[in-house]
Amino acid sequence: QVQLVQSGAEVKKPGASVKVSCKTSGYTFTGYYIHWVRQAPGQGLEWMGRVNPRTGGTDYAHRFQGRVTMTRDTSISTAYMELSSLKSDDTVVYYCVREAGGSGTYHFDYWGQGTLVTVSS
């Protein structure tokens, strides 16, 4: 069965960087975009960007441009999201999410369990 398993919770200081991993299984990793979505406690979802596991190509939301890097390692079917220059309002849960089907389906069928990143001095 399809699974997306994320790395554990992190505590970082303001200005630091965090790298969250998303290990996938149960399907062909290179066949589906992986997106990263975040959610503040009790708040809505926010799309951050996506990586094409086959090519490594990325698309980022404007507000994260220059601060986020999404990569992948096809040898271990794992995607990564690194966010730099952390601020207190980056204290949220980060989800990796699979875009259903091939290119151009534009919805998300499997979600990781979420990774809480806490930014505190």
Next chain:
Amino acid sequence: QSALTQPPSASGSPGQSVTISCTGTSSDVGGYNYVSWYQQHPGKAPKLVIYEVSKRPSGVPDRFSGSKSGNTASLTVSGLLDEDEADYFCSSYAGGNSFVFGGGTKLTVL
């Protein structure tokens, strides 16, 4: 992109129907038939319940239905059950390989 607009809350009694709206612009909801809806129970990851405006994934009850008119999409949950109490989020493709989500609606089953 700005977040899609959803009412913060909605409610209904068991067996009733409730509709949740999701308002965007002609650049997202109104411009593409790629609106999807997600159900999220407390402490859990979201789950897809509607995609491409009105399609249901396998395993989602037909009590869940979706529609769109202009820049507003809607999710209707019919025959409300206690288990439908959750947060619901809409999402839309917004062009230029970007996506946008709504702020979420807390559905309470009275």
